[in-house]
Amino acid sequence: MSDAIANAWDYLRGLPQPTLADLFEDEGRVAAMSDRIEWQAEEGDSGILFDWSKTHLSDELLAGFEKLADATDFRDKRAALLGGEKINVTEGRAATHTAERGIGAAPVVEEAMALHARMRMLVEAIHQGALGEINHLIHIGIGGSALGPALAVDALTRDLALVDVHVVSNIDGVALEAAFAACDPATTLVAVASKTFTTIETMTNAQSALKWLEDNGVTDPTGRVVALTASPEKAVEWGVDETRVLPFAESVGGRYSIWSSIGFPVALAVGWDEFAAMLAGARAVDEHFRDNDGRANLCLRAAFADQYYARLRGCQTRAVFAYDERLSLFPDYLQQLEMESNGKRVTSGGDPVDASTAPITWGGVGTDAQHAVFQLLHQGTHLIPVDFIASIAPGDALDPAHHRILLANCFAQGAALMAGGNMAKDGKDPARAFPGDRPSATMLCDDLDGATLGALIAFHEHRVFANAVLVGINPFDQFGVELGKKMANDVEAGGASFDASTQALLETAGLG
Template structure:
């Protein structure tokens, strides 16, 4: 049935953005929505504006039919019920339970784990483990990107502990962290679901060696483990009282809300981390309880599918007009491309169209002087998301933030309107789409809601494409070959063999 809906979608007219606004005086009311974070009159919120995309009533009607044909409601219900939605691995995907929304038993377990984490965080802040000024957090993928993003967004001013997130196996990354830390006041957090990830465990061993070399008497006494494999952590040398577990049903790129968020809580303090969880929970409830176009992540997925499937767009740009959100494009790259970069459907049959676009982006206004040339005048059609906040995160003159936001809003207007010129080199075609997410402020709650919105957007896209967003087998083959190289005895193609010989490996 979904194939028939896609054929109908492909047959629809594609009016320009200007035509869409001219035809519908209520377009802004339809496609721009304020999401409230609380009922208090002083509560903050987020404006989601998808009016400058090419969605119209005809497309929305068919995309809602597509959601019905792909059983969006059923798959969403299964997600929140803690049922097996990761069919290839036979697992649930219970990241929402970490925020208090999901299967009752899973929510209770998450609350218990959070209580344990809060106790350790607050004990460290009180000085129970001595003077702790620095934390080196080693992880990779979701175990590093999420914490790094949250800390950069929320803990730039007055962090309770100076946190350094290290993911790269390149020793330069770890040495940079060492240079900023005093070993006498440094703790180590090891984030690994299996506690076997080679990059993470190698980095952890090096941190232990650095502490020992700098006269720390009990390096292992400075370690906190964040893992779904507590027995492995104990075997490695971590004291059982300093292991923060999380459920096997929480995937790496969705794990920020679990004990993987320990470094965020260390930097912010537990009350702010709890507010972060609450903001995400508010978005969870909206996504769970709202249908059709009114469902904000689903609305975004309708536009995403329009551009990938109906307009052939291979990429999507994300530009944060807020320095605090500089890492958001990197975070979304993993979330979206690892989740939806698939070539088979849930039933194992081939996908009959493109899946996830390549997510990329940067920070405004820097990006305007770099990649925006292509966005405005290049031959590639690139849908763009602009993300900004009304309240600045600094105390400098108001001109800074006024100019920043003026540029953000001007880019969306310029992409849509374009400008004709008799000189082809100075002509802008216009009719180029963008969406804008405008936060009142970058607070723990609004930031939590923003990240959860993108998680659910990713899931909604997966449902419309009939794929499984929760496995990631594509990352495994390269890792397997790297292990073969380490072990030796395996022959590879002539190019690889020559590279290994030049590098003195094998």
């Protein structure tokens, strides 16, 4: 750690810790700590309001974190990311997911646009019947190759799906059988999403899907497969015709890959225009992230709050609650994005980190969560920052009372976490006391459509990157997932030696 970075942290640790009540004595706080990111929609501008006023960030703390950002060379590292430099230092490659949205080095953007055009041609050909009647798609992947498509398909097809999509990631055959039961093999395509086209869980599921098609009278099962991969030659070797291979760049990481051909099931389900809207919403956030510095950069401001709670207040978790059923998978998506990216114990230079990197991300859907985990948030002994996400426009056509009650609950929870109080008539019962001064942030969307979803995802991608820069780690490798996979492969291959407990479990299950 450089002297400048150490001094910035020392300065931050020495600052006073204001309460939320103290901070709200400033009548201009809400305006100063709330801002919008907008984009052009069919009916005028649309966007998301980011309200961080109910966090403990003071002007002094923000200024201190801005000094930290300068000390960590945030601007240069942001430029390196967006310029296509080899920001992933441990693997010696760039991270080019923003190029999929049109932001990046010109040759990389040009290649991404060409691959998008190829995907669009296949999507529209399928919609026009080039492969016969297609009513279902079984999308097989794992990790980011499954979580992103599952989130987007679930969020955007509640009203209408052009093709019924089932995302399968688990090697547990129960998951694949459930997809089989929901699909007619005569009108089903299979998408196999694997960066290397060697991932054992994905390829095993893919083989079982081919067998299911064959067993149910499909004479050319591989003719029903679309391959989404950074290794197109391996997909062709596996038997997929090159016209149905949709490549993406090796420099697009799995958890950042929904913008690439991994988004094929999304485009197939909702149509190319809505997928393009996702890209446009994400690009609006890219431009904001690129063009703003310090606290004016909302992704960086969110990272300032994350670091304040993780490093200065010792918070080990951060909760995310979507007050919209269409975003029920968003906390799951963020778990991988944040914890796989920033769950590191060494710096980019290989030195041990000296404090927390990423909190544990968890969450759920409101109002369900209010009757489960919110008891701990309000009265438990843990201090847990909370993010609320909601949409002003409802996603249903029922009595407007449904949406009014939903939003009222969302906003009331943030207010209650901050204010606290005592619900006893005399105000003296400790069991009914709420300490308050508990932080939250709110992301209030004008509506929830493709552009909004794209913007929400891109916002969190850049928030993750900003956090990584502030603590000096590489968010683009994930070696932590490899050891367990290697040992599982050793079990499958046989002959490996394990500890006594694992050996006993293997023998009890008939695997030893």
